Amino acid sequence: xxxxxxxxxVFTIIMATIMVYGxxxxxxxxxTGGVTNQTFLLALHELPIMVPVAFILEFFVVEKLxxxxxxxxxxxxxxxxxxxxxISLMIICIMCPIMSLVATLLFKEPSFGTWTHTFGCNLxxxxxxxxxxxxxxxxxxxxxxxxxxxxxxxxxAQGQK
Numbered sequence: 001x002x003x004x005x006x007x008x009x010v011f012t013i014i015m016a017t018i019m020v021y022g023x024x025x026x027x028x029x030x031x032t033g034g035v036t037n038q039t040f041l042l043a044l045h046e047l048p049i050m051v052p053v054a055f056i057l058e059f060f061v062v063e064k065l066x067x068x069x070x071x072x073x074x075x076x077x078x079x080x081x082x083x084x085x086x087i088s089l090m091i092i093c094i095m096c097p098i099m100s101l102v103a104t105l106l107f108k109e110p111s112f113g114t115w116t117h118t119f120g121c122n123l124x125x126x127x128x129x130x131x132x133x134x135x136x137x138x139x140x141x142x143x144x145x146x147x148x149x150x151x152x153x154x155x156x157a158q159g160q161k
Contacts, residue, residue: 001084001139003153007146009059015138016054020099021047022129023122027103030121046107053102057095066090088135089127096126 002008024043029035032042070086100119108114143150 002142004149007142007149010145011138011142012055012059012063013051014141015134016058017047017051018134018138019095019126019130020050020054022134023099023126024050026125026129027118027122049106050099050102054095054099057098058091062091062094062098066094069093084135085131088130092123092126092130096123 002011021043024046025035025039028039028042028046032039066087067090069090070083074083074086076083097119100122101115104110104115104118108118
């Protein structure tokens, strides 16, 4: 995973973009009553707003907080894969209500009820999207982009110990 500041910035941009796009597609589909080819285009309109918000939150606040929370029930000696999952779960628990609030304020009729409904609909999707698609895809893209640098840092490739 990222070791340098530049790598952390790139990884966060990749993760935020993929996560936000998936969640916006989901929310557009909910708002329009289904998924069509148009859904994927409509979702692109919110990316210039939501990706920077997600990046700033994730990079400056949520990553550190999520890591601290994950290590309240994980140990540094636990398998790195499980530590990654724990941190991802904590990120979901923090980012989902915040990003649902941002989306409610920017794109919906703001109220506590609307935010609660948005958060309730988004949480299961955020969990499955992050754990099974966005997270693995983001890590794959990152490892591919930084293959040489990671090898130089003596980080084992996937499947090696």
